Amino acid sequence: MGDQWMLAAAARKISSPFCCGGSLAPEFPVRICYRQQDSWQSIALPDGIQALAAACSEASFGIGGERVMDPSYRKALKLEPGDFTTSFDLSGYGILDEIKTLLFPSNQRVIPKLYKLNVYAQGDFFKAHVDTPQAGNMLASLVVSLPCAHSGGDLVVRHGKKSQSFSFGGENSDDRIGWAAFFSDCEHEVLEVTSGHRLTLTYNLFVEESSTVAGKTDFSRSELYKLFVEAKASGKNMTLGFPCEHLYAQGSEVSIPEALKGSDAFVYHAAVAAGLEARVCSVWSREKFGDSRFIGHESMLGKFVVSDDCYESQDKESFDLSEFLDRRLVEEWKIVWCRGSFDWNLGGACASYGNEPSTESFYCAAAILVTIRGGSQEESDESEEKESDEEEDEDREDESEEE
Ligand SMILES: O=C(O)CCC(=O)C(=O)O
Ligand SMILES: [Fe+2]
Structure with missing residues (x-):
């Protein structure tokens, strides 16, 4: 099916940011009251940073x-x-509104939870890590740099091959507030502070369940939506698969679509807006947790590809999950993957460097499955068989083209 490459190209064109940031001048000096042994001290920034x-x-x-x-x-x-x-006061500066506009196109309700105050003195840094999901509905992290003179200490956020830097230091750093928000599964690091003190508040951003308010983003203006409408009208039966660009917290307790991030949310909503059935599946490995099965079952994130089945590798050593996703799901579940060459990011960040220790929460790969129901079941079986043959051929062609 040639359409799958058009769908893949249209999905790739969705440019939904993975991070955003800004800077502003506070109206009043920012005060911090902190506990020092048995008493409380108060400072008005940028003064008092040494004591803090x-x-x-x-x-x-x-x-x-x-x-x-x-x-x-x-x-x-x-x-x-x-x-x-x-x-x-985070709500007093419109920072959350800006984050919602840029990072949450499906207009979920975002709840910030203050996580830490950090001071990075000269020579301090934090190497590459992801932020450990505190819950399935924790989607993003926010750093607010308070007025305090410093240089260096840039925050670098990466997502796939893209990377963006946020510099809060330098001139005016003692009277400005800088901020940056990013999806927590994006790897990030704080470069070395070269002088002064970088003082930050960090927040975890949660989305509230069932809080999507329709109408903010018009998903029907996208090329992807138009292709979904055409696919629906084609009368074919098939399941289209879109590998997610972001990783998702395993065991998420938030139901779709609220848990979806950025461009993944866009694909989901464009399909729903076109009248198609969309669901999210996720895949993870328990290998690191003493159980070497690859599991797929119902999750609160949506239905796993393989429903209640557990997939146990016959030969654990040679079991290749990417192979499984690419070939077996195509052969057995007849998923037509809409994507170019895709490197399944199989929770690479899981259980490695996080900002918190955790063996329970980690990130896993996910995909959005869009079901198109056209003709009768018989027709559908026939067309699925044909589709899958054709598409395998194309897959091979595509791979050889890319090599
Ligand atoms: O301070 C920053 O810019 C980021 C800090 C961070 O990544 C963390 O605390 O997990
Ligand atoms: Fe972090």
């Missing part, structure tokens, strides 16, 4: 289930939310 730093403790991070203090990977100071209060 002295009240902080060293910041840890997670490798798998372990909490690690390793100054060669992360060197920074922290205060827990219970140990400080601040006059900085």
Whole structure:
């Protein structure tokens, strides 16, 4: 089916950002009240940063289930939310509205939870990691850099082959607030602070379940939507598969479509807007957790590809999940993958470097499956067989073209 390449091309054209940021001048000095042993101290930034730093403790991070203090990977100071209060009011500056517009095209309700205060002094940094999902509905992270003179300490966020830097330091860093938000599965790092103090508040951004408010983004203006409409009118029966660009928290307790991020949400909503049935499947490996099965079953994120079945490799050593996804799902479930060459990001970030230790929460690969119901079942079986033969041929052709 040639259409699948057109659908793939249209899906690739969706340019939904994976991060965003900005800067603003606070109307009033930002105050911080922090606990110092048995008393509380108050400072008005940018003054008092040395004393605030002295009240902080060293910041840890997670490798798998372990909490690690390793100054060669992360060197920074922290205060827990219970140990400080601040006059900085996130809702007062329109930052969340901007994040919602750019990162949440399906208009989910976003709830920020203050996570930490961090001080990065000269020579401090945080190497590449992803933010450990605190729950399935934690989709993004927000860093707010408070007024404090410093240089260096850029935040670099990566998503696939793309990368974006946010620089809060340099001139005016003592009287401006800088911020950056990104989907938490995107790898990011804080480069070394070369002078002064980089003072940040970090927030986890959660979406509220069943909070999608229709009408903000018009999905029907996209080329993808038009192709979905054509596919629906074609009378064919088939299931189109779109590998997700983002990773998703395993065991997510949020139901679709709220849990979807950026361009993945766009694909889902364009299909639904075209009157098609869309669902999300996800795949993960339990290998690192003492159970070497590849499992697919019902999840709150949506239906797994393989429903309640467990897929146990006959030969665990040679089991290749990418192969499984690419070939067996095409052969057995007749999924027509709409994508160019795709490197399944099989939760590469899972259970490795996180900002928190966790063996329970990790990210997994996901795909959006769009079902087109056209003719009768008999016709559908025939056409599916034919489709799958043709599409395998095309797949092979495509691969050889790309090589
Ligand atoms: O401070 C920043 O820009 C990012 C910090 C971070 O990645 C974290 O605390 O997990
Ligand atoms: Fe982080």
